[in-house]
Amino acid sequence: MKCKICGQTASINLRSHKTAFCDTHFLTFFEKRVNTTIRRYKLIGDGDRPVVAVSGGKDSLSLWVFLTRMGYAADGVYVNLGIGDYSRVSLEKIKAVADRIGRKVFIFHVADVFGRGISDVAKALRRVPCSACGMIKRYVMNRVCMDKGYNLLLTGHNLDDEAAALFGNVLYWKKEYLWRKDISLDEREGHLSRKAKPFFLCSEREVAAYAIISGIDYIYEECPYAKGAKTILYKGILGKLEETSPGTKLMFVKGYLKELTEMKALNQRDGEASGEMQYCATCGYPSGGEECGYCRTLQKFELPYSAGFEEYG
Numbered sequence: 001m002k003c004k005i006c007g008q009t010a011s012i013n014l015r016s017h018k019t020a021f022c023d024t025h026f027l028t029f030f031e032k033r034v035n036t037t038i039r040r041y042k043l044i045g046d047g048d049r050p051v052v053a054v055s056g057g058k059d060s061l062s063l064w065v066f067l068t069r070m071g072y073a074a075d076g077v078y079v080n081l082g083i084g085d086y087s088r089v090s091l092e093k094i095k096a097v098a099d100r101i102g103r104k105v106f107i108f109h110v111a112d113v114f115g116r117g118i119s120d121v122a123k124a125l126r127r128v129p130c131s132a133c134g135m136i137k138r139y140v141m142n143r144v145c146m147d148k149g150y151n152l153l154l155t156g157h158n159l160d161d162e163a164a165a166l167f168g169n170v171l172y173w174k175k176e177y178l179w180r181k182d183i184s185l186d187e188r189e190g191h192l193s194r195k196a197k198p199f200f201l202c203s204e205r206e207v208a209a210y211a212i213i214s215g216i217d218y219i220y221e222e223c224p225y226a227k228g229a230k231t232i233l234y235k236g237i238l239g240k241l242e243e244t245s246p247g248t249k250l251m252f253v254k255g256y257l258k259e260l261t262e263m264k265a266l267n268q269r270d271g272e273a274s275g276e277m278q279y280c281a282t283c284g285y286p287s288g289g290e291e292c293g294y295c296r297t298l299q300k301f302e303l304p305y306s307a308g309f310e311e312y313g
């Protein structure tokens with residue numbers, strides 16, 4: 001197989017795009033595609049101050065490096081869950097990338113604020129670790145935007161993540177989640193920052209290739225709590241479909257985005273209100289009741305409100 005651009009031996013064959021590239025031309029192809037996505041869906045504007053949610057994995061670190069290469073001045077934010085070696089190694093990889101690209105990263109230590117790691121926080125809340133983790137991460141990522149003057153939170157979710165989540169939502173008809181997924185989400189001024197996912201249309205394999213060719217040292221291990229997650233099963237099923245019909249995942253997710261756009265236009269035409277949002281009395285974060293989940297968790301441990309970050313870089 002030869003590179004479509006220069007004719008040298010190809011290092012990556014992209015069956016879903018019916019093409020193949022050498023390392024150099026794959027980088028060009030990948031960056032051009034992500035830039036097109038950013039423009040087409042208006043993910044990052046001229047006056048934006050973005051911050052990247054980094055985990056130490058290939059997706060978020062690749063996004064961080066990509067943005068820097070494209071001239072976007074983006075800092076990072078990391079939530080240290082306090083999961084032994086997994087968290088320690090993740091943080092090392094993040095700091096190495098921060099040094100390489102000359103950007104700073106805000107680090108939130110769950111154990112410093114809650115007095116225990118995520119697994120014990122979850123136990124006390126009678127939730128599974130992923131549920132407590134999701135709640136704290138969403139809160140902290142938003143907090144760094146509000147407190148440190150960023151207006152846009154970027155995450156490294158890729159096509160496989162989105163296709164698997166969509167598949168699960170359709171399979172069980174989880175209507176409450178189904179139409180909430182989007183490539184970008186609007187802000188609520190003073191409460192919630194805007195969010196966007198520039199790798200939404202890039203497969204996991206493409207992002208991994210981008211990371212490896214770019215020499216990004218990322219953590220290969222998954223979080224220990226990811227084991228047995230349904231999304232891993234869905235990714236496997238979708239991967240089999242992709243093998244026999246290349247391009248299926250991309251078609252599935254792009255088709256969803258198109259339906260979503262039409263649906264939003266219809267809702268706007270019908271003047272459907274997005275519903276009154278309530279905000280936490282202590283911190284101002286959107287909440288279902290008087291206090292948000294984060295503040296309720298602190299109260300449960302009889303701790304005062306706190307959301308401090310260590311700054312690195």
Ligand code: SF4
Nearest residue numbers: 129130133223225226
């Ligand atoms: S797998 Fe780990 S990082 Fe992911 S949501 Fe669960 S606890 Fe958090």
Ligand SMILES: [Zn+2]
Nearest residue numbers: 003006022025
């Ligand atoms: Zn080439």
Ligand SMILES: [Zn+2]
Nearest residue numbers: 280283292295
């Ligand atoms: Zn709150």
